[in-house]
Amino acid sequence: MSVLRVSHLVKRFGGLIATDDVSLTVEEGEIHALIGPNGAGKSTLINQLCGELAPDAGRVELAGRDVTRLSVPARVAMGLGRTFQVTSLLEDATCRANIAMAVQAREGLNFRIWDRIVARQHLWDQADALLAGTALAERSAVAVQDLSHGERKQLELLVALARKPRILLLDEPMAGLGHVESQEMITRLREVGAQTPMLLVEHDMEAVFALATRISVLVYGRIIASGSVEDIRANPEVREAYLGAEDELC
């Protein structure tokens, strides 16, 4: 059974078809990369998978259950995790508090008005454990608004992981990262991918080829090709539509 199954998904904005009969799956142990030029409809697709945007037709299934009509929080509760392309974090809160909030979301008991959040040691311990060994460890007490872009990107991933998702949707985790940061992110994602299946939307071809076990190519809302890294590299249609003038893929 696929962790995520998308069948014949369609989304129109007026006359524009942003998602045109898209079907794809993410299997256990898989890093399924979704590539495509700007405006191909990748973010629109991700937003439908998360539940922020309702599709006009088609189905989304999470571990065999139809979630097409479920809200964002309901899908998250079923194990869907995501990161945002433009980082979306609690700006006033510290790094550590952002992660603790994700742990809090998973553990529940959140309608309690008479406990003390600082005394929920379990949350902070787990946040610290996730931070340990990362570049963010020594920045844990810094407010998000004072973090660099690269640090925010890393925090996005840690926050998503703190929720212990069964599947991760990553919306351009490499976007805007420097070379060293990208390398670190690739290493990190490979570790995560060993345990958690992913749908990886990414522009950085180096990262895609380094991580993906399968690649699908989205152009004008349609998936024009899907296959292994080698298949996609060799596919003339993909070169034509997406990679254009580039002679050699990485």
Add this chain to the structure above:
Amino acid sequence: MRLALGIALLALIALPFATEAMGQPALLSLATRVVIYAIAAASLNFILGYGGMISFGHAAFFGVGAYTVGILFAHSGGDALWGVIPGSTNLLVTLPMAVLLSGLVAAVIGALSLRTNGVQFIMITLAFAQMLFFFFVSLTPYGGEDGIIIRRSNELFGLNMRDKTTLYYVILSVGLVFFAGLSRVVNSSFGAVLQGIRQNERRMAALGFAPYRYKLYAFILAGMGAGLAGALMANFLRFASPDMMHWTKSGELMIMVILGGVGSFLGPVFGAAAFLVLETFLAGWTENWQLALGIILLVVVLGTKGGIAGLLDRMRGRMK
């Protein structure tokens, strides 16, 4: 901080002696009103400052609290309301009833208005409050637009509640309990989620929190706080009238929150004090006191980051 709070507390306790020594009993009444409005403004600040919900109908709950006291008093002679609900003049009955009823009204208003966001939310809360206002204006059995006169304040442990000083201490005690409770709520698990929703609702949804439920819960709690303040006000004025829930009263509460500092714990206390002191002194000085107040509000909003509380924070930072 602890020291400052301790000194402030002592000053509040010593206040009746000071006003008596100065021969200024009106100051004690002013202080009592500050405590009551501080509770109401703090309850608004809970959803506005901590939760990011700009409710423009908060006086509705203030009024419901006041009317609860008034209507229970009106039926305390023996004729039960609808023949079943006996009236009461005991503060230990009327206060919880006021809190409960305003919470129920907040649950209904919140459940409907929290389906909207932004400007629509502001307008719909305003509309609900005005509906309640007109409802009470037309409620002639309880005085219509003249309101209900409550001939004596509620009883409490046989204290002489006619005495201004006693009443001040009772209201101050309720206020202290309220703020202690509010401090717990703000620092609780729920408080953390609420503040997360204010900062980034989309992120909180992506973590699995359904924002609507949390916002509704906060809205109900805030309504209960305002109802408590209203019930105290009815006891203090010995009067409850529709004016207490007029939209201008909601506006005043909002001004107090903004003056004091949105989202700061003690901001509403400073804001309520500043507003009422300014009102008292400017009104004694000129008929057009609202113009002067408007200018001061403008200066505070444009000139201070985070109202009076923000200003105090920065002064303290500079002294270090």
